[in-house]
Amino acid sequence: MSSQIARVGGTPLPRRSSGARRATASRTAGRPRASRYLYGAIGIVVALIWIFPVYWMINSAMLPNVVLQSKTPTFLPFGGSLDNFVAVVSGGTFLPALGMSVVIALIVVACCLFFAFLAALAISRFHFRGRKGFVLAVLFIQMLPAEGLFIAQYKLMASVNLLNTVLGVSIIYIAAVVPFTIWMLRGFVAGIPADLEEAAMVDGLSRTQAFLRITFPLLAPGLVASGVYAFLQAWNEFTVALVVLQDNSSQTLPLWLRGFIQASVSKAIDWGQVMAASTLVAIPVIVFFLFVQGRMTSGLVSGAVKG
Amino acid sequence: MTVQEAAEGLHSASPSPVSASPTxxxxxxxxxxxxxxxxxxxxxxxxxxxxxxxxxxxxxVWQIITSMQQFGLAQQFGQPAPFVWFDNYARLAADPYLWTVILRSILFCFVTAAMTMAVGTLVALLLNVVGPVVKVVIQIAMLLAWAMPVVAAMTIWNWLFDWRRGVVNWLLTSMGFDFQDHNWLQNPLSFFFVAMIIVVWMSVPFVAFSVYAGLTQVSGEVLEAAQMDGASARQRFWNIVVPIIRPVLGIVLLLQVIWDLRVFTQIKLLQDAGSIASDTNLLGTYIFQLGTGSSNFGMASAVSIFVLVLTVGISAFYVRTMLKEEES
Incomplete structure (x- = not known):
């Protein structure tokens, strides 16, 4: 029973079966030294290619525009400063966008966790008519592309005067994120044996009490993982925000960043500041991502991995 | 789990008639x-x-109804929308531009998904043969790339490919090619090439980690036995490793196809950086243009329905696999 699921942090890290490790060891041991160095060199090149854009963002963010405008790029940020970050934060548009993103993300995380938790409880603790249909619907809705519905969602929000509002965009986000959150939490709830609850009920607790005192604490890791997933989705979302939040005063961080890209068409923009802005948007995501990835294994493919 | 659930269901679903009668x-x-x-x-x-x-x-529901109505600018200002049944669909089916966009989307999707799968699988194989230090280095690099928010990643790539001072042009020029002030986004073909590189860069970590997890299921003993029996490295890969990791490869490929078919953010943000939208539209950006650009909601809805049907069709296989896991 795969109990831990996540699309975002789904990283099955190396500590798997000992058989696999032994296999790797014996295979590498039998290999001639030259090819081991070759593979190592290729590995370093691959790592460099994947890390370079991230490095380049931080490097450029530390360099003044004069340096970035020179013909030859500067590869190390020596003599760099945090001036770009200061300029971005004090620029006047960053803080409102940050506030918007934070509020939306918090609403989405809170509502998603609550709604999805109740639903996960229903489908993993009860057997009822329509259960299978609901699970099927959840799985399908989870796959629906935002691009297939965003025009209609825009019209809906326009018709109830919720364009450019936190509430409007939050409702759409919750609906978009809740299916996968249900699916994720279902795995966690199902991983906790109902016997535990029943034993507590035999000992005189009500069903609700048994749940709150026994099951709920065991669920904490699942709730954290799902919460981080919901946060990342809300924080990074671009497509729906683009149509629902068209007003400059109600931009979220991704929309705010997009403004820089648009500006780069017509004029030579200060890339140092853009990269500082990107760094500021990316940091919370990277921190959260690294924080949760260790405790989660991939649920998207877990069925297939288990074989 | 199933037994337990069934038992519980039984227990909660049947109000026992025996206990109801006496007192x-x-x-x-x-x-x-x-x-x-x-x-x-x-x-x-x-x-x-x-x-x-x-x-x-x-x-x-609104979208299904609107896709059968004439819903344009006039309706935006309150006029009733005439019902035209399948006129929008018929007009779209007869529109060569839509077919160009569909073909472009499918082509982009398949090339990008194939590249992602190939590179991701190679990285997974590489993870399996390198030493522990290099392995951790690769994993950290992949994780950082994976964690990058899409829009932040897009600003970085726009900066890397910037025609004035981008490091890509500098690198190619200093290698002897003439890429001074070369604008990558002007020509549709090189636009999609850049888009593909970006999407592959973003999606490879997920594929690599998933396939690597699958590879750890391949038993070393079996491979060694095959080697002793004289199987070449290529034979061992195709006849032993691939069949074992096939389920993972299948699911991951399916997800890549679904995700690459609906790619919007990357294309939109590359268009924003200066290219002709009509030459570079994929399905997502085309719907966006129809809906918010020209306020043609009837047509936009019809294309959206098409995208939804396509996605649901492709997803069906994935959903079936997930359901199987749910029931186990």
């Missing part, structure tokens, strides 16, 4: 309680179902 007092107290137990799951589902019905269900 009236406890029975009346008990029957409503039993019924409440049966209704509990439905109550638990209310919030999730409500928000889904509001933000997904209602727009979906």
């Amino acid at each position: 009236a007092g406890p029975a009346t107290a008990r029957v409503p309680r039993r019924r409440r137990v049966v209704l509990t799951p439905y109550f638990l589902l209310i919030p999730a179902v409500a928000v889904l019905a509001l933000a997904m269900g209602y727009p979906l």
Whole structure:
């Protein structure tokens, strides 16, 4: 029973079966030294290619525009400063966008966790008519592309005067994120044996009490993982925000960043500041991502991995 | 799990008739309680179902109806929308531009998904043969790339490919090619090449980690035995490793196809950086242009329905696999 699921942090890290490790060891041991160095060199090149854009963002963010405008790029940020970050934060548009993103993300995380938790409880603790249909619907809705519905969602929000509002965009986000959150939490709830609850009920607790005192604490890791997933989705979302939040005063961080890209068409923009802005948007995501990835294994493919 | 669930379902679903008859007092107290137990799951589902019905269900229904109406600028200002049944669909089917966009989307999707799968699998194989230090270095690099928010990643790539001072042009020029002030986004073909590089860069980590997890299931003993029996490295890969990791490869490929078919953010943000939208539209950006650009909601809805049907069709296989896991 795969109990831990996540699309975002789904990283099955190396500590798997000992058989696999032994296999790797014996295979590498039998290999001639030259090819081991070759593979190592290729590995370093691959790592460099994947890390370079991230490095380049931080490097450029530390360099003044004069340096970035020179013909030859500067590869190390020596003599760099945090001036770009200061300029971005004090620029006047960053803080409102940050506030918007934070509020939306918090609403989405809170509502998603609550709604999805109740639903996960229903489908993993009860057997009822329509259960299978609901699970099927959840799985399908989870796959629906935002691009297939965003025009209609825009019209809906326009018709109830919720364009450019936190509430409007939050409702759409919750609906978009809740299916996968249900699916994720279902795995966690199902991983906790109902016997535990029943034993507590035999000992005189009500069903609700048994749940709150026994099951709920065991669920904490699942709730954290799902919460981080919901946060990342809300924080990074671009497509729906683009149509629902068209007003400059109600931009979220991704929309705010997009403004820089648009500006780069017509004029030579200060890339140092853009990269500082990107760094500021990316940091919370990277921190959260690294924080949760260790405790989660991939649920998207877990069925297939288990074989 | 299944047995337990079934047992519990049985237990909560059948109000035992035996206990209901003898003493009236406890029975009346008990029957409503039993019924409440049966209704509990439905109550638990209310919030999730409500928000889904509001933000997904209602727009979906609106979209199906609107796709059969003439809904343009005039309707935006309050005129009633005439019902035209399948006229929008017929007009779209006859529109060569839509077919160009569909073909472009499918081509982009398949090339990008194939590249992602190939590179991701190679990285996974590489992870399997390198030493522990290099392995950790690769994993950290992949994780950082994976964690980057899409829009932040797009600003970086726009900066890397910037025609004035981008490091890509500098690198190619200093290698002896003439890429001074070369604008990558002007020509549609090189536009999609850049888009593909970006999407591959973003999606490879997921593929690599998933396939690597699959590879750890391949037993070393079997491979060694095959080697002793004289199987070449290529034979061992195709006849032993691939069949074992095939389920992972299948699911991951399917997800890549679904995700690359609906690619919007990357294309939109590359268009923003200066290219002709009509030459570089994929399905997502085309719907966006129809809807918010020219306020042609009838047509936009029709294309959206097409995208939804396509996605649901492709997803069906994935959903079936997930359901199988759910029941196990």
